[in-house]
Amino acid sequence: MTLESADKPNGPATGGRTEAGSLRVLELIQSLGLLSVILLCGIALTVATPVFLTTLNITNLLFAATIIAVVAIGQAFVILVAGIDLSVGAVLALSSVLCVGLNMHYDVPVAVSVLAALAVGALIGLVNGLAVTALRVPALIATLAMMSVVRGAAYLYSGGQNLAPVPDIFVDIQMTRLFGIPVVILFTLLLALAAHILLTRTTFGRSIYATGGNPVAARLAGIPTARVVVAAYVISGFMAALGGLMITARLEAGAATAGVGMELTVISAVVIGGISLFGGEGKIWGVLLGVLLLGLVQNAVNLLRVPPNWDYIVSGLVIAIAAALDVYRRRYVEAGLVRRTQRKGR
Amino acid sequence: MTVVDPIRTPVLTARGLSKSFPGVVALDGVDLDLFPGEVNALVGENGAGKSTLIKIMSGLYRPDSGELRVGGEPVPAAPAAAHAAGIATIHQDHNLVPNMSVAENILLGHWPARHGFVSKATQIERASRALAMVAPHIRPGTLARRLSPAEGQLVEIARALSENSRVLIMDEPTTSLSGPEIERLFGIVRELKSRGMAIVFVSHWLEEVFAIADRVTVLRDGHMIGTRPASDLTEADVIRMMVGRDVEALDVPPRPVGDVVLDVQGITRAGVLDNVSFSVRAGEIVTLAGLVGAGRSEVVNAIFGVDPRDSGTVTVNGKPVRPNNPIAAIEAGIGYVPEDRRGQGLVGQLSVAENLTLASFHEISSGGFVRGARVRTIVERARSAMRIRMASPEVPVSTLSGGNQQKVVIGRWLARAPRVLILDEPTKGVDVGAKAEIGDIIVGLAKQGVAILLVSSEMPEVIGFSDRILVMRAGRIVREVDRASKSPETVMQYATMGQGAAL
Numbered sequence: 001m002t003l004e005s006a007d008k009p010n011g012p013a014t015g016g017r018t019e020a021g022s023l024r025v026l027e028l029i030q031s032l033g034l035l036s037v038i039l040l041c042g043i044a045l046t047v048a049t050p051v052f053l054t055t056l057n058i059t060n061l062l063f064a065a066t067i068i069a070v071v072a073i074g075q076a077f078v079i080l081v082a083g084i085d086l087s088v089g090a091v092l093a094l095s096s097v098l099c100v101g102l103n104m105h106y107d108v109p110v111a112v113s114v115l116a117a118l119a120v121g122a123l124i125g126l127v128n129g130l131a132v133t134a135l136r137v138p139a140l141i142a143t144l145a146m147m148s149v150v151r152g153a154a155y156l157y158s159g160g161q162n163l164a165p166v167p168d169i170f171v172d173i174q175m176t177r178l179f180g181i182p183v184v185i186l187f188t189l190l191l192a193l194a195a196h197i198l199l200t201r202t203t204f205g206r207s208i209y210a211t212g213g214n215p216v217a218a219r220l221a222g223i224p225t226a227r228v229v230v231a232a233y234v235i236s237g238f239m240a241a242l243g244g245l246m247i248t249a250r251l252e253a254g255a256a257t258a259g260v261g262m263e264l265t266v267i268s269a270v271v272i273g274g275i276s277l278f279g280g281e282g283k284i285w286g287v288l289l290g291v292l293l294l295g296l297v298q299n300a301v302n303l304l305r306v307p308p309n310w311d312y313i314v315s316g317l318v319i320a321i322a323a324a325l326d327v328y329r330r331r332y333v334e335a336g337l338v339r340r341t342q343r344k345g346r
Numbered sequence: 347m348t349v350v351d352p353i354r355t356p357v358l359t360a361r362g363l364s365k366s367f368p369g370v371v372a373l374d375g376v377d378l379d380l381f382p383g384e385v386n387a388l389v390g391e392n393g394a395g396k397s398t399l400i401k402i403m404s405g406l407y408r409p410d411s412g413e414l415r416v417g418g419e420p421v422p423a424a425p426a427a428a429h430a431a432g433i434a435t436i437h438q439d440h441n442l443v444p445n446m447s448v449a450e451n452i453l454l455g456h457w458p459a460r461h462g463f464v465s466k467a468t469q470i471e472r473a474s475r476a477l478a479m480v481a482p483h484i485r486p487g488t489l490a491r492r493l494s495p496a497e498g499q500l501v502e503i504a505r506a507l508s509e510n511s512r513v514l515i516m517d518e519p520t521t522s523l524s525g526p527e528i529e530r531l532f533g534i535v536r537e538l539k540s541r542g543m544a545i546v547f548v549s550h551w552l553e554e555v556f557a558i559a560d561r562v563t564v565l566r567d568g569h570m571i572g573t574r575p576a577s578d579l580t581e582a583d584v585i586r587m588m589v590g591r592d593v594e595a596l597d598v599p600p601r602p603v604g605d606v607v608l609d610v611q612g613i614t615r616a617g618v619l620d621n622v623s624f625s626v627r628a629g630e631i632v633t634l635a636g637l638v639g640a641g642r643s644e645v646v647n648a649i650f651g652v653d654p655r656d657s658g659t660v661t662v663n664g665k666p667v668r669p670n671n672p673i674a675a676i677e678a679g680i681g682y683v684p685e686d687r688r689g690q691g692l693v694g695q696l697s698v699a700e701n702l703t704l705a706s707f708h709e710i711s712s713g714g715f716v717r718g719a720r721v722r723t724i725v726e727r728a729r730s731a732m733r734i735r736m737a738s739p740e741v742p743v744s745t746l747s748g749g750n751q752q753k754v755v756i757g758r759w760l761a762r763a764p765r766v767l768i769l770d771e772p773t774k775g776v777d778v779g780a781k782a783e784i785g786d787i788i789v790g791l792a793k794q795g796v797a798i799l800l801v802s803s804e805m806p807e808v809i810g811f812s813d814r815i816l817v818m819r820a821g822r823i824v825r826e827v828d829r830a831s832k833s834p835e836t837v838m839q840y841a842t843m844g845q846g847a848a849l
Contacts, residue, residue, distance in 0.1 A: 206716065214690075214692065
């Protein structure tokens with residue numbers, strides 16, 4: 001409605017800089033919403049239990065969050081183009097058993113087995129992407145089928161056993177610290193930064209947002225939208241396989257059972273982080289905050305000894321509340337944003 | 347044809363109906379009387395206000411001022427109230443639920459139920475009663491998706507009518523019907539008329555209008571031009587009433603014209619386009635004119651590779667352009683400003699700058715990275731050349747006014763220096779000031795030697811801008827009108843010629 005009424009020439013472009021500035025402030029408030037929820041949870045936990053604010057606990061929390069974060073970054077690309085990838089948990093498991101199994105059974109160098117696992121992840125993403133674009137299978141169905149197939153392949157390959165021992169380098173990387181911070185955490189932040197730059201600074205990133213925001217307009221502007229969508233699924237598959245390597249290091253085993261149900265956690269984190277399920281909207285650092293909030297909830301459930309089985313219910317409620325709060329806050333911020341620019345525009 | 351006795355009391359009277367939408371007055375003080383037992387044909391160009399008037403009569407729109415009475419009683423502006431007052435409406439688009447039965451469709455939302463359980467027997471019985479009047483041959487149990495378009499139409503009529511219906515409004519009911527089906531529909535219309543129903547019949551086809559109407563009502567730019575007995579009018583009279591506004595002093599002088607740039611030969615798409623051929627020279631403005639649904643947008647979609655084509659070729663500067671591929675069209679030097687700005691032109695969430703450079707990734711990046719300085723150059727050039735008014739290039743494009751949004755879509759192509767620019771209804775939904783500015787931009791581009799292919803329903807634009815006008819009807823170009831002989835009457839005449847009429 002507000003947009004309709006804007007069919008009038010805008011006034012002279014005075015104060016353009018300050019307007020852009022205040023837009024940025026509004027965006028900041030938007031992300032601060034999630035940040036403040038996280039801080040409140042943190043403060044509540046600090047008060048509730050002395051164990052929370054210890055280096056050990058925080059490191060553990062972040063460590064656990066890295067795997068979800070890496071897979072979520074990949075998922076974010078897919079959701080940005082208005083798709084969804086349910087196969088990530090299964091891809092993570094297949095990657096895990098492959099990187100250990102290839103090395104164990106065929107005596108290939110670790111580097112080769114690791115690259116093979118990543119390549120398989122990317123290949124699965126490619127198949128997902130082609131199914132969605134060339135065959136026009138709905139993403140939900142295509143990746144659901146893929147999830148089942150890939151999980152089955154992981155069980156077949158491992159014979160249902162945990163594959164161990166893992167190559168030493170997995171254990172070593174897990175232990176390595178730089179400036180006192182585990183490198184796995186630094187690596188995850190670096191990946192997030194790379195994804196952020198890819199999305200905000202490159203023409204590929206523009207293509208992702210345009211394809212997700214309005215596929216018709218993007219196609220008419222000459223953007224190869226089908227290829228962009230396929231690329232997003234490839235990235236998701238690759239990142240899920242990378243998550244598989246990380247979980248292998250953490251479990252010190254190749255586990256076909258790893259990541260069951262993880263796709264839902266990952267999608268929750270992405271959506272809580274402000275990436276619209278309708279595509280074309282959202283930022284990577286929002287995803288990191290979403291992952292952090294979910295990690296915090298899991299941590300709280302563990303620390304506060306929530307009785308087993310109740311923890312599912314608690315996690316579910318927190319996700320629902322966080323998502324609902326986010327929707328409301330965004331609606332208010334957005335309404336304010338449109339009102340402001342329009343008033344200014346008159 | 348029955349001669350309407352003016353002393354009879356009208357069943358429906360509308361007085362001073364006005365309705366404005368942001369930026370446009372859709373209806374301005376319209377009076378209308380409908381008498382029992384007459385067919386009143388409502389005609390006018392696209393955007394003349396026919397749809398708005400129909401929507402007010404059927405209670406979908408609340409008029410800003412004026413009132414509507416049926417049988418002397420005022421009718422509140424609500425669909426249920428209009429229906430209760432005896433106004434039945436068949437809307438233009440088909441509104442049947444395909445996987446429900448005819449009976450379920452006729453009683454849509456009012457299924458006879460007890461404690462939530464639908465009584466099939468009652469449903470069939472009521473539906474049969476409704477069908478009896480217009481289509482006794484249709485079985486109530488048939489699934490709606492198995493009906494032909496004509497049968498579907500009859501079911502909609504059966505649904506719209508109730509025992510107390512006194513006015514039937516039909517918005518372009520013949521669009522998807524064949525010749526014999528139209529005849530059958532007219533038979534039913536005459537039958538309803540003989541029972542004293544007042545019928546409002548909207549059609550673009552003047553032949554049909556004269557075949558069925560007792561009186562003809564002409565709207566133009568939201569004003570009532572007049573209601574006259576059909577027997578007193580000729581097609582030429584009606585066309586003059588439809589277009590006879592003062593065509594504003596919009597006459598773009600001719601420019602030097604170069605070689606053929608865009609050449610289209612024999613584009614055909616089954617059921618949509620039939621052997622469309624034409625060419626546009628450098629610096630020339632060629633307009634595709636015609637009524638909505640004549641195939642104008644389909645032609646440009648086929649040229650730009652948005653829609654597939656069965657046969658035919660498109661060349662730019664003598665080089666063939668691969669079909670079905672907008673990227674190939676863009677690389678050949680074609681730019682396309684689609685009709686639906688928000689749906690097809692812009693990515694609303696992205697900023698003005700991002701939308702302006704959406705087709706120029708090559709120009710704004712190196713090594714895949716976007717260079718801010720290059721973006722700023724392009725944005726600044728577009729902003730000053732087209733006077734795009736915005737708070738900042740960083741604001742979401744959806745916050746701009748309609749005219750400025752359109753300039754952004756046009757500006758996207760300027761960055762690529764196109765050889766051919768296709769603009770589909772470029773001034774639709776923009777205010778008068780922006781209209782003039784967009785017109786200036788188009789003429790400016792033609793002066794620079796860009797071949798311009800325009801699709802427009804705005805008669806002053808069609809007449810004022812064009813070096814040549816290609817009039818389309820039913821997927822074909824039926825007439826080429828040159829500079830010397832262009833006039834609104836000529837264009838309307840060829841655009842509205844009946845479907846079966848010979849050339």
